[in-house]
Amino acid sequence: MALVAILVSVANVPVLALSPSSPSAPASRITPIVRAVERVRSATVNIHSEKRADQADSLFSTNKDRKINGMGTGIIIDTRGYIVTNHHVVNGVDSLRVTLVDGSSYMARVVSFDSKHDLAIIKIDPAQQLDVMVMGTSSDLMLGEDVLAIGNAFGYEHTVTRGIISALSRDVEVNEEQGYENLIQIDAAINPGNSGGPLLNRDGEVIGINVAIRAGAQKIGFAIPIDDARKIIARLLNIERLDNNYHGLQAQDFKQGVDRRLIVSTTSPGSPAAVAGLAQGDVIEKVASIDVVDMADFERGLLGRRGGEAVTVVVRRGEEQKNLQLKISPLNQRNTTVAVNRNAVQQSFSTSTSDTSGGSAGEAKSPWNVLGMRLQSLPPGERSMVNPKYRGGMRVVAVRHEGPAYRNGIREGDVLVGLNVWETITAENVDYVIAHPNLNTFNPLKFYILRGKETLYGYLQLSDSK
Incomplete structure (x- = not known):
């Protein structure tokens, strides 16, 4: 099987910001593609990394103090500065810097990651709330459908490329340690630096996360389907993992086109979710101020809260809407031994x-x-x-x-x-x-x-x- 090139570049290159469309542009030029790009530009970030040479190419270098620059792209998933990208973009780096569309930049830290599925969550501390990427679904993708990719291609920030969906459900092996399953294959240009960036449909919704290109090939790129990615993101944002808090809810993402719901499967006996009154079959619509369509949204709505804090959860039960009070518990009050x-x-x-x-x-x-x-x-x-x-x-x-x-x-x-x-x-x-x-x-x-x-x-x- 042919090798796949992981999209991390070591070149120092100048950056070029893409300007938004002019307010005076003729209406005929403001196409759905233009509107889609404008909808998501502010939620796409550029990632610049630095690592020691001995971590990356010590086989070929005798200068152990030399630094190597890398690049990638990220997607803002929470107003507080949580960003999803590929794990290979941040793996083993000494420092991370994120640049927003307005040119402001912040140091970032890795919060959690899943190396098997090549996803990571990083965090910046912005001066103001950030725009969040509009999430779509990969459940109804069509061969030949128009797609857009935005990324930090070769260091040229917010580069936009266009193509179509060439194939679905591709399995790609990079090496003995890294492989991908169920990828979207596209013919939009995917270059070093695009890793971790959004793959969009014509409505400006994310349908995938760009990951890799086939070495030496033209017009062959790949992306992780967003529905698959969101399941991993939910685990990476899990409040047990990040906050040592506990909710006791298990739920199922349901996504089919515009029908996107989070349905309660079960609650652990005596858990905060059970005490709050969440029941099997409930459709969770909101956590605090966050609209919920999947488990990633649910975890995000609870993330960063104190143990013992009560959060309003809005559910749909049959034809009735209910407001429930979920009081999350510190993990050390859960009936397990880990905490x-x-x-x-x-x-x-x-x-x-x-x-x-x-x-x-x-x-x-x-x-x-x-x-x-x-x-x-x-x-x-x-x-x-x-x-x-x-x-x-x-x-x-x-x-x-x-x-x-x-x-x-x-x-x-x-x-x-x-x-x-x-x-x-x-x-x-x-x-x-x-x-x-x-x-x-x-x-x-x-x-x-x-x-x-x-x-x-x-x-x-x-x-x-x-």
């Missing part, structure tokens, strides 16, 4: 080796089967971001629904730094623990995770550790 704050935890882990003489680390003893989570080694560029108390950790990239990790509050994006008395820097460390002949004596199995700046510990009740 014990360990800011003062002492490093007490032993170093395990790859010696698995205590038992086979085969499929039956995989972290997925035993612990209910899939783990990935932290790349060198991210190890420096781990709490200095620890030498490294393993990123949680997937959690099995209702498995031990899920039941005890571990979520995607957490960093597992220890099991029982052993540190977990490599896959071999984890295999050593779960294949240990005395694993039953460790049950429940103590774990340590990093979530943001918090160190948490808890206990995994293993259903079958034989």
Whole structure:
């Protein structure tokens, strides 16, 4: 399979701002395409990054102090400065700067990311509320449909290109570590720097997030369908992950053309959502002042609020509209073991080796089967971001629904730094623990995770550790 080029450029190039259409322009020139671009320009941002050369091309450079500039594009998803982009745009960088359409720029920080699906949330602290991108749906895309791409192409800010949808449901493999599924294929020009930018329909609604081009090919670009992306964004904005708060709601996004709804599936017994009166089948229409069409909107409406704060949730139940009061709870009041704050935890882990003489680390003893989570080694560029108390950790990239990790509050994006008395820097460390002949004596199995700046510990009740 042909390789795919990830869209990060290392060139220093001048920038060129695109001017809005003149108020005096003849009406015949203000086409739907022009109106679509004007609708979203203010919610599209340019991202400039800097990283050390030894993180990017140390194989070819002897100057370890040299800096490399990268570029990408982002989409504003919240007025407070939350922006979605591709993970590969921000992966391993030392600094991030976001430039808005008015030319103002802000330093940014990575809030959360999903490397498997190549998405990340970054945050700036703007001087005023920002315009939010108009979200569409990828549920009703048509072959041959007109599309627009806006991005920081080769550093030329807010570059607009036009094309059509060439194909749907494309699977593209970049390398052994990165692949994409269900991509939109387009023939609009997608150049280095476009990564993370919006793919738009003629109405100026986002239908995808641009990700990659086929190396050496002309008029072949790809984008993540926005409906797929919004499900990942919901997890990245989850208030358990970012705020250590808890709502206890599970809901299903329903999107078919203009019919877009968030429907309650279930609520955890005794949870804030259950206490508020949310019920299966309710259609959530609003959280505080935010209109809701999917779980990403719901999480966004609760994000940044204090534990114990009450929020008005508007739901449609049959023909009746109800205003409910949802009082979110601090995670440490949830009936799980994960939310014990360990800011003062002492490093007490032993170093395990790859010696698995205590038992086979085969499929039956995989972290997925035993612990209910899939783990990935932290790349060198991210190890420096781990709490200095620890030498490294393993990123949680997937959690099995209702498995031990899920039941005890571990979520995607957490960093597992220890099991029982052993540190977990490599896959071999984890295999050593779960294949240990005395694993039953460790049950429940103590774990340590990093979530943001918090160190948490808890206990995994293993259903079958034989």
